Amino acid sequence: MSITRYDIRELKENEDHMLASKFNIGVRCLMPNIVDDRDLYGGLIRMHILHHAEEGPIYGQWMIEELRRHGYAIGPGTMYPLLHGLEKKGYLLAKEELSGSRYRKSYRITTKGRKAVSAARRRVQELFGEMFEDGNGRARPTSPPNPAKNPGKNSERRR
Numbered sequence: 713m714s715i716t717r718y719d720i721r722e723l724k725e726n727e728d729h730m731l732a733s734k735f736n737i738g739v740r741c742l743m744p745n746i747v748d749d750r751d752l753y754g755g756l757i758r759m760h761i762l763h764h765a766e767e768g769p770i771y772g773q774w775m776i777e778e779l780r781r782h783g784y785a786i787g788p789g790t791m792y793p794l795l796h797g798l799e800k801k802g803y804l805l806a807k808e809e810l811s812g813s814r815y816r817k818s819y820r821i822t823t824k825g826r827k828a829v830s831a832a833r834r835r836v837q838e839l840f841g842e843m844f845e846d847g848n849g850r851a852r853p854t855s856p857p858n859p860a861k862n863p864g865k866n867s868e869r870r871r
Contacts, residue, residue, distance in 0.1 A: 753784070757779065757784065757786070757794070758794065758798060759829060759832050759833075759836070760778075760779065760782075761775055761794065761795070761798060761804075762798065762803060762804075762821060762825055762828065762829040762832075763829060764778065765804055765819055765820060765821040765825065766821045766825070766826060766829055769807075769818040769819065769820050770818065770819050771816060771817070771818055771819070772788065772791045772792050772795055772817070772819075773788075775791055775795075776788065776791050795817075795819055798819075798825070799819065801824075802822055802824045802825070803821065803822060803824055803825035803828055803829075804819040804820065804821060804822065804825055805819070805820050805821075805822050806818070806819050807819075807820065
């Protein structure tokens with residue numbers, strides 16, 4: 713069997729794709745008509761994991777199901793590296809437990825993880841407050857005004 717230039721180019725493209733995807737979280741949004749902006753969700757998903765770990769011990773499969781409930785399709789090939797990364801940074805502590813006839817890891821939040829999620833909550837609240845409230849403390853509309861519905865209104869946003 714011989715390898716052609718085409719085969720080498722195809723292997724290189726696959727290698728580049730694998731390298732690029734290594735640095736992105738493999739999140740598929742289950743909500744229809746959503747733009748592929750999964751790179752925006754990585755930090756939020758990590759914070760969600762820490763939030764639940766703060767409430768009590770978590771398991772990878774449970775977090776997969778919890779995130780699916782919120783519209784995110786994350787598989788074990790993404791979830792467990794996330795958990796291991798949070799453990800490596802000192803935010804989570806893993807413990808192997810016997811469950812039936814097999815072992816599984818539970819993850820608990822550490823003191824460092826509690827401090828991190830507490831600081832992150834304050835920052836997210838400030839940023840999201842700005843995103844979801846107008847300057848007067850009222851809820852901002854979730855979608856921009858439609859000029860077709862209000863033809864007499866100026867649809868340009870002013871600062």
